[in-house]
Amino acid sequence: MATDRNHRSDPLDEWADRDYPVAEDMAFQRLSWIIERSGWAVMVVLVIAALAGAFSSGFISGATTSDPSGALTVEYERFHRTGASDVMQITAAPLSGDGILLHLDAGFLRRFTIESVTPEPREWRGDEDGAAMVFPAPEGRSLTVHLALRPERAGRATSRIMLGRPADHGPAVELAMFVYP
Incomplete structure (x- = not known):
């Protein structure tokens, strides 16, 4: 067979x-x-x-950080897209009666373009370490500043926002963000 x-x-x-x-x-x-x-x-x-929210706004992306004293708090998005506008909210308590100075480090300014600041700062100051905005001190309360940002370069972005000048070693927060192309 x-x-x-x-x-x-x-x-x-x-x-x-x-x-x-x-x-x-x-x-x-x-x-x-x-x-x-x-x-x-x-x-x-x-x-x-x-x-x-890993690629845009959402509960993974939204972050709030503050310094140990609570004088400086920043609400921001961890993930951004190059060229797309986003908003960062900074709340600062006055350290003295002559105003609030918010210092943005050079790394922040290289990575982001600041499109608008609300309320408008009384004065801008620039130095080799970054730039500072001076606001009038509100009476007996903290100040909330809204920054409209546009990321310019893709990649990991770390920066530092400080209350006062860097030489003063005032309250500061470290931000870690990622910008998608």
């Missing part, structure tokens, strides 16, 4: 390679399925990350 070469494999074994009626390479098929399912898993993770 001769057996046909095309019908040698067990017809009930779904994982066996077949030549009849269509040639099937089951090892390659299994690899294709694994790659397909891995792709779907990556897509699901990306969608969940996007909904959570």
